Amino acid sequence: MKGRGSVVALTSNVSVYARNEAGNVTGRLKIGSGDITSHSERFVIYDTKENELLYADEDEIRIGTKQFTFTGSEGVVMEGPLETPEVSSSPGDSLTLQSLTASLSAQAAENLDLSGGSGDLTMSCLGNLKLSTTEGKLLLSSQDVRLPGLPQSDTGPLSQDNIYEVCVCQNGRLFLAAPSVGCQSTTLCDET
Structure with a gap:
């Protein structure tokens, strides 16, 4: 039936298995009534132009879209470190990095730049605010200090x-x- 799709309708689930030459299962895909699960060494999703959108294996997950948006009202929770060349907000929106119950740390092997291009930069805390340098100088450069x-x-x-x-x-x-x-x-x- 050229030009027509295939429809498989079952009451429980549909499972697809891939086997190697020895007959061992090397991957499987299960479509259930409320979920889709995949078991394989890696999982890849491409768009229609063969651009990688999602890659996952036991070592990493890559997201290849131009923009990755989280829409959950509670934000994003990460249990390990986040490594990225840039964190930014949408134009006109503020960006907030916070740790509600513990500390928040920003570290760099070389320079750490905090700047407000067209507005203020405010640092405040309940306890002490400590600015220190081990080898350099502490410079306050302004026409009005x-x-x-x-x-x-x-x-x-x-x-x-x-x-x-x-x-x-x-x-x-x-x-x-x-x-x-x-x-x-x-x-x-x-x-x-």
Whole structure:
């Protein structure tokens, strides 16, 4: 029957087996009433132009589409590491990386670049925010650098014209002092 498809209709399932020359089953496909299962060394899906869309074996799963979209409202859960050259959001949408119950880590063998091309970059936390470098410098490069919330020295009068000196304790803590008083010893330097 040229030009016609074949229809196989059974009440339970349809199974297709592939055997090698020795008669051993090397792959099988089962279509059940509510599922499709495949047992083989690898599983590949191609589009009509022979482009690989999905490849799976015991070592890896490859998805060959131009874009891979998750539509689940609860997001994606991965139990192992994620390796990718880029993570991005749709144009106009925000991108959120979060760990609700533990830590979130971003590591790079060379450079790690966090930038906001046309907006702000905000880092906040409940505890300490630590910026450190083992061999390089910590550079703040801006036409306007502000450190709001620095404590004021508890010795001497307050500045009358809202101009202060920035003082540094031996432990690295910063505080403000009125220019008339200068960076005198203060109990602020005793705090850790």
